[in-house]
Amino acid sequence: MGRDQWKAALRNPVGAVAAGLLVLLAILAIVAPIIWGDAAEETDPAALSQGSTSDHPLGTDALGRDILFRVLVATRYSLGLALLATAICVGAGLILGVLPAVLGRRAGRLVTATVNLAVAFPGLLLALFFAVVFGVGARGAVLAIGLAGAPSFARLVQTNVAAVSGRDFVAAARVAGVARFRLIARHLLPNIGEPLVVNATVLAGGALLAFAGLSFLGLGVQPPAYDWGRLLGEGLDRIYINPAAALAPGVAVVIAGLAFTLLGESIAQVVGVRAVRRRQPPAMPPAAAAAPAGTDAVLAAEDLRVAFPAPGGGWTHPVDGVSLTVRRGETVGVVGESGSGKSLTALAVAQLAPDTAHVTADRLEVAGVAPLGRTGAEVRELLGTKVAMVFQDPMTSFNPSMRIGAQLAEVTRVHERQGRKPALARAVDRLRTVRVPAPERRAHQYPHEFSGGMRQRAMVAMGLMSTPELIIADEPTTALDVTVQRQVLRLLKDVQAETGAAVVLISHDIAVVGQLCERVVVMYAGHVVEELPVGALGAAAHPYTRALLASVPDLATDRERPLATIPGRPPDPADRPEGCAFAPRCEFADDVCRTRPSLAAVGPDQRAACWHPRTQPLDLALDAVTGGQA
Numbered sequence: 001m002g003r004d005q006w007k008a009a010l011r012n013p014v015g016a017v018a019a020g021l022l023v024l025l026a027i028l029a030i031v032a033p034i035i036w037g038d039a040a041e042e043t044d045p046a047a048l049s050q051g052s053t054s055d056h057p058l059g060t061d062a063l064g065r066d067i068l069f070r071v072l073v074a075t076r077y078s079l080g081l082a083l084l085a086t087a088i089c090v091g092a093g094l095i096l097g098v099l100p101a102v103l104g105r106r107a108g109r110l111v112t113a114t115v116n117l118a119v120a121f122p123g124l125l126l127a128l129f130f131a132v133v134f135g136v137g138a139r140g141a142v143l144a145i146g147l148a149g150a151p152s153f154a155r156l157v158q159t160n161v162a163a164v165s166g167r168d169f170v171a172a173a174r175v176a177g178v179a180r181f182r183l184i185a186r187h188l189l190p191n192i193g194e195p196l197v198v199n200a201t202v203l204a205g206g207a208l209l210a211f212a213g214l215s216f217l218g219l220g221v222q223p224p225a226y227d228w229g230r231l232l233g234e235g236l237d238r239i240y241i242n243p244a245a246a247l248a249p250g251v252a253v254v255i256a257g258l259a260f261t262l263l264g265e266s267i268a269q270v271v272g273v274r275a276v277r278r279r280q281p282p283a284m285p286p287a288a289a290a291a292p293a294g295t296d297a298v299l300a301a302e303d304l305r306v307a308f309p310a311p312g313g314g315w316t317h318p319v320d321g322v323s324l325t326v327r328r329g330e331t332v333g334v335v336g337e338s339g340s341g342k343s344l345t346a347l348a349v350a351q352l353a354p355d356t357a358h359v360t361a362d363r364l365e366v367a368g369v370a371p372l373g374r375t376g377a378e379v380r381e382l383l384g385t386k387v388a389m390v391f392q393d394p395m396t397s398f399n400p401s402m403r404i405g406a407q408l409a410e411v412t413r414v415h416e417r418q419g420r421k422p423a424l425a426r427a428v429d430r431l432r433t434v435r436v437p438a439p440e441r442r443a444h445q446y447p448h449e450f451s452g453g454m455r456q457r458a459m460v461a462m463g464l465m466s467t468p469e470l471i472i473a474d475e476p477t478t479a480l481d482v483t484v485q486r487q488v489l490r491l492l493k494d495v496q497a498e499t500g501a502a503v504v505l506i507s508h509d510i511a512v513v514g515q516l517c518e519r520v521v522v523m524y525a526g527h528v529v530e531e532l533p534v535g536a537l538g539a540a541a542h543p544y545t546r547a548l549l550a551s552v553p554d555l556a557t558d559r560e561r562p563l564a565t566i567p568g569r570p571p572d573p574a575d576r577p578e579g580c581a582f583a584p585r586c587e588f589a590d591d592v593c594r595t596r597p598s599l600a601a602v603g604p605d606q607r608a609a610c611w612h613p614r615t616q617p618l619d620l621a622l623d624a625v626t627g628g629q630a
C-alpha cells in the first residue's frame with residue numbers, strides 16, 4: 001500500500017476513528033502496566049467484591065483488587081496475545097498459500113486440497129481442537145487461534161497468487177530465468193500485499209475476540225496472569241453484585257475488536273478496487289508450418305501438439321501438429337483469427353504452456369537446445385539468454401511494484417551474476433537503444449509512469465538485456481494507437497537488423513505482419529494452412545489466406561459498403577470437423593475436403609494445405625498489406 005492509500009483510509013471517518021482507537025490502545029498497552037501494574041495487583045481485604053465506590057469506580061474483585069486498573073493493565077497482554085496469534089496465522093497462511101506455486105503439480109494439489117478441507121471446518125471448532133491439543137494456557141491458545149485461522153488466510157493467498165501468476169510480467173520473469181523463490185518474493189507477494197494486509201487487520205480483531213472466548217472458557221490465560229477474557233469470566237460470576245466487573249472487560253474486547261475490523265474495512269474500501277486483478281491471457285510466439293529446415297534454424301518445431309483434458313473426458317488439441325522453422329535473422333509473421341492457436345504454440349515453444357497442457361513434438365529445438373523434457377533450471381537458462389518475449393499488453397507486462405530499471409537489470413543479474421550498478425547501467429543503455437527519452441530518469445520510474453508505447457519499447461529493451469537469438473512478439477501493438485504501433489514495429493525491425501536476432505511476430509492482422517516480416521505463416525484451427533514469402537501474398541493459394549487478405553481495408557475501399565468478412569466462425573477445438581477444418585466456411589469445398597490436406601508446395605517457397613489451391617493472382621492493393629514491401 002502506498003502512502004496515499006493509507007492517507008485515504010484515514011480520511012474516511014470510520015477509518016480515522018478506528019485508527020485513533022488503536023493508537024489509544026497501543027499507548028495504553030505500553031504505559032498501563034508501568035503506571036498501574038502494582039495497583040492492579042494490590043489486594044484490599046477491607047473491600048472484597050465491592051460495587052462501584054469513589055476509590056474503585058468499577059468496583060473490586062473477590063480479593064479486593066481494583067477492576068478498572070486490572071482492565072487497563074490487561075490491555076497489553078490481550079493485544080499482545082491477539083497480535084501474536086495473528087502473526088502465526090499470517091505466517092502459516094503465507095507458507096501454505098505459496099506452497100502450491102513452489103511445489104510440483106501433485107504436491108501442490110495435495111496442499112490445496114488439505115487447505116480446502118481445513119477451511120470447511122468452523123474456525124472456532126478448529127481453535128478448540130488445537131487448544132486441547134496444545135494444552136490449556138496462553139501458549140496453547142495462541143497456537144490454537146493462529147493455526148485455526150491459517151487455512152482461510154492460505155486460501156486467500158492461493159487465490160491471489162493464482163490470479164497474479166497468470167499475468168504477463170510473471171511469464172516475463174519466468175522467461176528471464178528468475179528462480180521460483182525470487183519470483184514469489186519479488187513478483188507475486190508484493191502484488192497481492194493489499195488484500196493480505198486488509199485481511200490480516202480484520203483477522204487481528206477476530207483473534208482478539210477468539211482469545212477472550214478461550215480465556216473466558218478457562219482454556220486461555222491462566223491465573224495469576226489475566227487478560228480481558230479472564231476478567232470477563234471472573235466478573236460474570238458476580239454480575240448481579242457488580243455488573244461493571246463483567247461489562248468493563250467485555251466493552252474493552254468489543255472496542256478493540258471493532259477498531260481492528262473497522263480499520264481493515266476502511267483499508268479494503270480504499271484498495272479493494274485494485275485488490276482483485278483480472279487475469280490477462282499471456283502471449284507469445286511461433287507457429288506453424290514446416291519450412292525448409294536447415295542447420296541455421298533458430299527455431300525448429302515439427303508436429304508440435306498442445307492438448308488439454310476435455311471436460312467430458314479425453315483431450316482437445318488447440319495446437320494440432322504445427323511445424324515451423326525460423327532461420328537465423330529471419331522475420332516470420334504468424335497470423336490467424338482469434339483462437340487459431342498462435343499464442344499457445346508460442347507458449348509451448350517457450351515452455352510456458354499452462355500446467356494443465358500436455359505438450360509433445362516430434363522435434364522442438366530453440367537456439368540449438370531441445371527444451372522438451374529438460375529441467376526447469378535448464379529451460380530457464382535457455383530462455384533467459386537466447387529467447388526474448390514481447391507481450392501483448394504493455395500494462396501487464398511489467399511488475400507494477402518494481403521500477404523499470406530494476407526489472408530490466410534483473411535479467412542480467414540473474415544470468416550473468418552482475419552487480420546492481422553495472423546491471424542498471426546496462427538497463428539504461430538498452431532503454432536508450434529503444435529510444436526511451438531521458439533513460440537515466442526513466443529507469444527509476446514505475447511502469448505506470450510510462451506511456452503505453454514507451455512500456456512496449458521498454459519490453460523490447462528487456463529482451464535486449466541479453467543477446468537473444470530469437471525475439472517472439474505476440475500481438476505487441478494491439479493495445480497501442482496506430483502511430484505508436486508503427487513506431488514499435490519499426491523499432492522491432494531496427495533491433496532485428498542491429499542484433500541479427502530472428503523475430504517471430506504473432507498477429508491477427510495480416511497487414512501488420514506484411515509490413516514487418518519476410519515470411520508469413522497462416523494458422524487456422526490449430527494447423528498451419530499456408531506459408532509464403534510476404535512478396536507472394538498477392539498469389540496466396542489457400543482460400544483462408546485470401547479471405548484474410550480480402551478483409552484488409554485500403555484507401556480505395558468504398559466506405560459506404562460494409563468491410564469484407566469471412567462468413568462463419570472458426571471451429572471449437574473440441575469439435576473440429578474431419579478433414580480440412582476450413583471447409584465449412586470455404587466456397588470451394590467439396591467431398592475431397594473431408595480428408596485433411598497436408599502442406600504441399602504450390603510455388604517457390606510457398607506451401608499450402610488445401611485440395612483446391614487458388615492460382616489466380618489476388619486483386620488487392622498490396623501496399624495496404626505490405627507497406628510497400630511486396
Ligand SMILES: Nc1ncnc2c1ncn2[C@@H]1O[C@H](COP(=O)(O)OP(=O)(O)OP(=O)(O)O)[C@@H](O)[C@H]1O
Nearest residue numbers: 308318337338339340341342343344345354508573
Ligand atoms: N488453458 C487452456 N485450457 C483449455 N483450452 C485452452 C487453454 N488456453 C487456450 N486454450 C484454447 O486454445 C485455443 C487457442 O488459443 P490461443 O490463445 O493460442 O489462440 P490465439 O490464436 O492466440 O488467439 P488470440 O489471437 O485470441 O490470442 C483456444 O480455442 C483456447 O480456447
